[in-house]
Amino acid sequence: MIRIRSLIVVAAVCCLFNANAQTPDMPRLVKKGNYFQLLVDHKPYLILGGELGNSSASSKTYMKPIWAKLKKMNLNTVIVPVYWELMEPEEGKFNFTLVDYHIKAARENHLKLVLLWFGSWKNSMSCYAPRWVKTNEARFPRTKDKIGKPQEILTPFNKDNLKADKSAFVKLMQHLKKTDVQHTVIAVQVENEIGMLPNARSYDDAANRSFQQAVPAQFMNYLQKNKEILLPEIKAIWQRNGYKTAGNWEDIFGKGLVTDEIFTAWYFAVYVNEITSAGKAQYHLPMYLNAALNRPNVDPGAYPSGGPLPHIMDIWKAGAPAIDILAPDFYFPNFQHWADLYTRTANPLFIPEIKFERGDDAKAFFAFGNYNCLSFSPFSIESTETPQKEPIGKAYHILGQLTPLIAKYAPMGTVKGFLFDKDSVTKKVKLGNYLLTIKHEYALGWSPGSKDDTWPQTGGIIICVAPDEFYVAGTGIVVTYEPLGNSKKAGLLSVDEGHFKLSKWIPGRIMNGDQDHQGRHVRIPVYEYNIQHVKAYTY
Structure with a gap:
């Protein structure tokens, strides 16, 4: 009977644990x-x-x-x-x-x-x-x-x-x-x-007492276990005081506001x-x-x-x-x-x-x-x-x-994001078979605002879904392509503006001619927002 009751108690505890998990x-x-x-x-x-x-x-x-x-x-x-x-x-x-x-x-x-x-x-x-x-x-x-x-x-x-x-x-x-x-x-x-x-x-009585006591073992164990991967700010403070492993807060980290904040x-x-x-x-x-x-x-x-x-x-x-x-x-x-x-x-x-x-x-x-x-x-x-x-x-x-x-x-590393203003105009990134150059759209010099002292922040996201296939989205960006590892040139096989509906791509305008500067680049103007499906090729 005692064994049965014990099993019931164990089962109840397990059920409680599972309910809370x-x-x-x-x-x-x-x-x-x-x-x-x-x-x-x-x-x-x-x-x-x-x-x-x-x-x-x-x-x-x-x-x-x-x-x-x-x-x-x-x-x-x-x-x-x-x-x-x-x-x-x-x-x-x-x-x-x-x-x-x-x-x-x-x-x-x-x-x-x-x-x-x-x-x-x-x-x-x-x-x-x-x-x-x-x-x-x-x-x-x-x-x-x-x-x-x-x-x-x-x-x-x-x-x-x-x-x-x-x-x-x-x-x-x-x-x-x-x-x-x-x-x-x-x-x-x-x-x-x-x-x-x-x-x-704080300088309340309980805080003052704690400040004079030994640094808790849980914290010291963490520091020692993670010594080689600590962020540089904390590691430098601990190092300056000799990597001590026992003592109160000032013994371990020294006197000053830095130690007060750590405490x-x-x-x-x-x-x-x-x-x-x-x-x-x-x-x-x-x-x-x-x-x-x-x-x-x-x-x-x-x-x-x-x-x-x-x-x-x-x-x-x-x-x-x-x-x-x-x-x-x-x-x-x-x-x-x-x-x-x-x-x-x-x-x-x-x-x-x-x-x-x-x-x-x-x-x-x-x-x-x-x-x-x-x-x-x-x-x-x-x-x-x-x-x-x-x-x-x-x-x-x-x-x-x-x-x-x-x-x-x-998780595959083929999604990249970009942020631009007049002080940060250009980024380069390798995606698929290409080196991509991404710029603030005003860097083209076409828009009236490109002559202003300050430019609006623009940004975008590029998702490489295959070696020659990309989705480019955002506002105020220009993207050009160069092939990796050879002397060929890159061209734009197709650029389609569109949208996703229930995860299915629905193409809209074909962005050729003036919209992709006769195949030179992918462009989303400042203050416009869209997604463009891009297929590149080499020649």
Whole structure:
């Protein structure tokens, strides 16, 4: 009898584990080598998204006319906040009315959702914590600056802060598991733009004690195990102090703001990891964390410090392994610089937030073509008054058609993306049997705007599906072909403008004569958007 009962208990535990695990029909990340894909409804999925302004999703009335706007911009996904203060207005009493509304409205508009958990922190501050948290500082203490002044930031060194946030997040994930049977929600962001201000670390009593204690063994083990593949920023700091393997934070990393930020990042990461792990144990959706980028040559503390920034990604990978992706929010120039930093390790480019402005269309083509990009999402996308005219919507119309081709050929290395302005006019790349030269369309000198001091950003994506066959898409680009490895010339056998319908190519205009400059190049003018099917040959 005892043996039978034991077997029943084991079976029950197995069933519970399997129920909480990620099932094949759920949205999930898959990895092949260093290449990631987000699978939704069993197919590779690119998030052609838009993030709502912080307060838009707090009102059903305000949101009702917005859904039509989003559809006109060809989005397939909306990134929507979930507010802790509204979801748990009284401790232990939960209200999912807003969450349920957004899921229902998204389904009715054939859109997917990514949820932003505005929990302990949003843009560093704890402004979305419920009133019963904010008004009980004794139970839910805050960070303190160097002179002991409390900040509107919950300290990560307090178990009650963690317990309250984790409890609410678990309830959210349980509710999604129970109610979102169609998997409208495809991913979750845990917290938002974590970072310490106005100092690089907190000086509350618990933080001060932790700072004097030994660096946790979990972190030291990670550093030692990954010593040869650490990112250069962290490795250089550790090396300067003699690669020590035991001691407190200043023993290991030296004195200064750099060490303060590393310390902060570790405890933020451990806090977030516990919340994420608890949520995934209930409902195993992909989960990511975003960062407010640091300004170059600015000291820690002068920017939101300790978040998942490119120079301290190793700390986050060590402390928060439950987080699937570390993601940048783009508000600075030099898009390629930051994208390169976030893809130095096995971390796909996932852009949950980017400034909503002209040029986003070009950046989207570049991101999905040049990187293992899973998401592109302008912020406050509902703010436009002319959604049908937005360039990002025109880019999404193209990228939505190309998604199956990108998913198929990107792992083979035959998908390339390009981004141009007047300071970056030309790129060369080998694809198939050819060396391709890709230029800003204004480089031809034909268009009136080519004489201007500044040029609009343009971008494109090229997919090589056979040695002599290509799909060229984007806006404001020109492509020429040269054969590889011989003295022959390359010509354009055919160039057809068209579109995909249910993954089938539907040809339209034949782009000969003036449209391909009598066979000299493939061209998509500035402010135009299309796909061209190109077959090249040599003679």
